[in-house]
Amino acid sequence: MQPRIPRPTVIAAIIVGMTALTLAGFLLPALWYEIVDRRDAGRLILALLGAGAAFALYARLLWQNLMRRTAPAHRLGLAAIAAICWALPPLLDTGQGWGNALLVPAGLIAVVLPVREAIAVTAAATVLTPVYGVLLGLPALTVLYEVTGVPLGAFSGYVTVWLFHVVQELREARAELARSAVGEERLRFARDLHDVLGHSLQAVALRAEVAERFVERDDGRVRKELTEIQTMARDAVRDVREVVRGYRAxxxxxxxxxxxxxxxxxxxxxxxxxxxxxxxxxxxxxxxxxxxxxxxxxxxxxxxxxxxxxxxxxxxxxxxxxxxxxxxxxxxxxxxxxxxxxxxxxxxxxxxxxxxxxxxxxxxxxxxxxxxxxx
Structure with a gap:
């Protein structure tokens, strides 16, 4: 069974929601530690404001690019997300999971930037992120995870947006084919109607001209032409009805x-x-x-x-x-x-x-x- 494809805005909303849940899973252990164990109001407010701002900006940029509403300002948005996510670990506690925040911007690199720039930025981020992690004192496994996580996150974001646009273009192509099919049927009907009426009306016009020429000289010829005109008109009406009903050929x-x-x-x-x-x-x-x-x-x-x-x-x-x-x-x-x-x-x-x-x-x-x- 093949499910019916929802509207593009519904699919985009689902993608944004699922992405937000995935990113929240990265930082959930760190936020849980701040809320349950540390219980420092100042640090908790800083954590919630930083994570909330990064997620909100991330969701907006992803939505805008899914809807093909790209803008140069999106580069600044990506830079702001990277700055927030790279500032949270040293401001809070890298040992409690905040090191995962370094991977959050990766998913938007290939979404916001053109492909060539995205490849260069992804390569640079793949090198700089683990180096920064080492400077912050992150565990070796976490640093290794970030080495693979940055390119995987960038590729995942690119494929998600690409597949969404492919589905949208297929919907538009299907609708265009339906409109083309209707247009072809209208053209076929117009051709049939022209073929039926064109010759008949031309013949009626010629017969009427002949009748006009003999109106003063030969009443019998006029009556004959009028009879022919009536016959042609009835035949034309019958042919038109056949075309409309689809009987003709x-x-x-x-x-x-x-x-x-x-x-x-x-x-x-x-x-x-x-x-x-x-x-x-x-x-x-x-x-x-x-x-x-x-x-x-x-x-x-x-x-x-x-x-x-x-x-x-x-x-x-x-x-x-x-x-x-x-x-x-x-x-x-x-x-x-x-x-x-x-x-x-x-x-x-x-x-x-x-x-x-x-x-x-x-x-x-x-x-x-x-x-x-x-x-």
Whole structure:
């Protein structure tokens, strides 16, 4: 089961919160000692103010960079965090865990600075931090931990922000693909409408010009031209209705080809089933609409990684089933208007339609229509 991806701000808030908890774990033993054992109000206030200021500034810088709101002033913020964290051990007691504060700034090095500068600063910090630890009299194991902790912290911060931005860009790409699919459908409809009306209206205009020329000379010719104009106008109205209803040259094979291509372009694994050439002609239009709407729903309303399309042609009914993972959790009253419209179309064609979560993290759309047109 693939969970639905939350909004970017929710993911950013979770990252900031988890990072704050991790950093608090570094200094928890030292703060516990100040509160429970030492009980020196002045030192406790200094410890809380220093740690609180460093954590608050750290959280703000991390949030700003997750939201791509970078600024030159962030370098000053990183420097301020480093100054606070490097000042706490000598001001308090390095023997009670305050030496861990030296590692706190490492997680922001590759987040605030460009990659080349971050590599240089990380290398310098990897050397200077243990040297400073030795001068403070930290235990050998603590100094060794800091040698490995600085590059690991810098790399961890970089990967966290990078993965967040990758997820955000994938969401934007998915939304853009959905908009492109809708735009392509509009262009297709516009082309069909132009093909239908362009020739018909041009022919009507020419017939009207001919009738105008003979209006004073040949009443019979005028009546003939007007009759032709009426016939052309009725044919144009019929053709437009066919375009709007999707009857004009609708092919289920074409719709499934387009659906699988769009989903694969969005990074969703999808294979088109084989469509028998003996499939009844009347099933193409309603099942084609199901394929279009199902593809749009997968792109817009799920975080799918795969989509399975199954076409079954029996003696009595032809069934199309579309299943995808990453189903959105919706209430019963949240069904989209697209699915409601599909249900109406399939019912009008004498078929059956079902759509909804299957309970295992998948979303299933099933439509079946009679195999015989007069059913």
């Amino acid at each position: 609708t092919s289920l094979r074409t719709e499934l080809d387009g659906m699988s291509a769009v989903l694969r372009a969005a990074g969703i694994r999808c294979e088109r089933p084989e469509v028998s050439p003996e499939l009844p002609a009347h099933v193409h239009e309603p099942l084609g609409w199901v394929a279009r709407e199902a593809a749009t729903n997968v792109l817009r309303h799920s975080s799918a990684s795969w989509c399975e399309i199954t076409l079954r042609a029996g003696r009595d009914r032809v069934q199309l089933e579309v299943v995808n993972d990453g189903a959105a959790r919706r209430g019963a009253g949240d069904a989209g208007s697209g699915l409601a419209g599909l249900a109406e179309r399939i019912t009008a064609a004498g078929g059956r339609f079902r759509a909804g979560p299957a309970g295992d993290g998948t979303f299933r759309v099933t439509a079946s229509v009679p195999a015989k047109g007069d059913a």
